[in-house]
Amino acid sequence: MSALEIIPKGRHATASITRRGALAGIGGTVVLSLSMFTDAPMPMLALVSVGGLLILVSCLAGAVVALFSPFREEK
Amino acid sequence: MYTVILLLAALVVIAVALLAGVSAGVKPGMTRRAFVFLALTVLPGLWTLGLLVRADATMKSVGFCLGCHEMEPFGSTLMASGANVLAASHYRNEFVDRGSACYECHSEDTIAGAIDAKLTGLHDIRVHYLGTIPDTIRLKEPYKSSICLSCHGATAVGEEPGHPHDLMATISAGDMSCLDCHGPAH
Numbered sequence: 094m095s096a097l098e099i100i101p102k103g104r105h106a107t108a109s110i111t112r113r114g115a116l117a118g119i120g121g122t123v124v125l126s127l128s129m130f131t132d133a134p135m136p137m138l139a140l141v142s143v144g145g146l147l148i149l150v151s152c153l154a155g156a157v158v159a160l161f162s163p164f165r166e167e168k
Numbered sequence: 169m170y171t172v173i174l175l176l177a178a179l180v181v182i183a184v185a186l187l188a189g190v191s192a193g194v195k196p197g198m199t200r201r202a203f204v205f206l207a208l209t210v211l212p213g214l215w216t217l218g219l220l221v222r223a224d225a226t227m228k229s230v231g232f233c234l235g236c237h238e239m240e241p242f243g244s245t246l247m248a249s250g251a252n253v254l255a256a257s258h259y260r261n262e263f264v265d266r267g268s269a270c271y272e273c274h275s276e277d278t279i280a281g282a283i284d285a286k287l288t289g290l291h292d293i294r295v296h297y298l299g300t301i302p303d304t305i306r307l308k309e310p311y312k313s314s315i316c317l318s319c320h321g322a323t324a325v326g327e328e329p330g331h332p333h334d335l336m337a338t339i340s341a342g343d344m345s346c347l348d349c350h351g352p353a354h
Contacts, residue, residue, distance in 0.1 A: 107196045108192035108193045109192075111188060111189060111192035111208070112192045114188075114189075114204075115185045115188050115189025119182050119186060121216075122182050122185070123182070125216060126174070128219075128223065129171055129174065129223075132231050132232050133235050134232060134235050134296070135296075137223070137227075138293065141220075144216075148212050148216045151185070151208045151212050152209045152212060155204055155205045155206075155208025155210075156209055158204045159204060159209070162196040162201055
């Protein structure tokens with residue numbers, strides 16, 4: 094499935110990565126924000142871990158677009 | 169206050185990321201790539217660092233430590249009466265920051281000490297949720313006198329009336345600790 098490709102091929106790769114990165118960034122920000130409202134150890138650690146991973150995906154997406162865009166099929 | 173600032177900054181991060189996502193179809197020129205990098209990498213990254221500072225402070229709080237029920241007996245000793253309970257005397261007299269009393273006395277005042285405290289906390293959380301909580305909870309190693317000395321000072325301790333003149337040498341050699349005479353802590 095094209096939705097599962099890490100770096101999608103085709104003329105719209107940049108747009109696809111950007112959207113995925115934006116979704117991950119928004120999701121990560123929301124999840125990390127929720128972690129501010131709990132003092133319980135496990136929920137807090139779980140939220141910080143999940144949110145941190147999503148933010149990492151967002152950061153990677155932004156870096157990939159900044160460094161490698163436009164991709165070969167888009168040129 | 170810091171929480172409010174983080175929440176407001178989160179709205180900005182979300183808005184900028186949303187803008188980047190909605191306008192994803194724009195041709196990737198230099199300006200566009202710089203904007204995407206700012207929206208997806210720089211802003212979320214910086215905001216996350218700010219949140220981790222707050223999360224670190226939360227994880228040092230007494231409330232966080234006492235979130236596990238097996239810690240409640242130790243937490244209750246913070247409010248014990250009598251000067252012979254170290255935890256209580258330090259807590260009641262605010263010799264340590266009340267908000268992070270547990271962390272201040274159970275971590276060395278070094279980078280390695282902070283890392284060790286975090287790893288110990290992760291271990292304790294794993295045992296609490298996935299393991300068997302022991303009937304008697306003990307420190308993983310003998311309490312380090314260096315933690316006492318980080319506040320009380322080696323010179324002051326060595327010159328304290330009532331202390332043997334070679335006390336610091338004895339403590340440094342590991343032959344005794346502060347708690348041998350001044351304990352129990354809890």
